Amino acid sequence: MKKLKTKPAQTRAVLRKIPFDSLLGMELHKVHSDGITLRCQVRKKLLNKAGALHGGVAASLADAAVGVAIHHRFGGKRPISTVELKVNYFRPVTAGAVFARARLLRIGSTLCVGRVDLTDEQDHVIGVALVTYIFLDARGGNSNGAGSDG
Numbered sequence: 001m002k003k004l005k006t007k008p009a010q011t012r013a014v015l016r017k018i019p020f021d022s023l024l025g026m027e028l029h030k031v032h033s034d035g036i037t038l039r040c041q042v043r044k045k046l047l048n049k050a051g052a053l054h055g056g057v058a059a060s061l062a063d064a065a066v067g068v069a070i071h072h073r074f075g076g077k078r079p080i081s082t083v084e085l086k087v088n089y090f091r092p093v094t095a096g097a098v099f100a101r102a103r104l105l106r107i108g109s110t111l112c113v114g115r116v117d118l119t120d121e122q123d124h125v126i127g128v129a130l131v132t133y134i135f136l137d138a139r140g141g142n143s144n145g146a147g148s149d150g
Helices: 008-017 019-024 055-073
Strands: 026-032 035-041 080-089 097-107 111-120 125-135
Touching: 008 019, 008 026, 008 055, 019 026, 019 055, 026 055, 026 097, 035 055, 055 080, 055 097, 055 111, 055 125, 080 111, 097 125
Parallel strands: none
Antiparallel strands: 026 035, 035 097, 080 125, 097 111, 111 125
16 A cells, blocks of 8 residues: 655654553654654553552553554554564653654554653663554444554
8 A cells, every 4th residue: 555654743743643552652753754643641640569660651652552553654544553563671660751662563454563662751762562553444344434543
């Protein structure tokens, strides 16, 4: 399928339309030729009982980063949904911001696999994720956008 990349403003709007992403405070930080970077400010409400960013926030950030990268790449024309997510956590974050740099590694006719490097404000790698999305319009599937993630 032809690349139909969206403009950064359109890509930012995707995050605002997803209530959960807005709740976590995700925002588009940068658009790259091979993906995007999201940013999430660490806040007290996002910390675990040990005072570090909850792992679910980092996982959600990674998931959304790949979803937004796909949305950006295809101009929002392909409905998608997450089918697999794996995160390795390396170090805790207690303050500042977390960045999720998504790269689309493999775009097939049905599935897309993305890698996400999670970093803190000092550019320390705090984790890495692999995220797989399915194109819901592949092989005669749902093409109305219902069930879209990210």
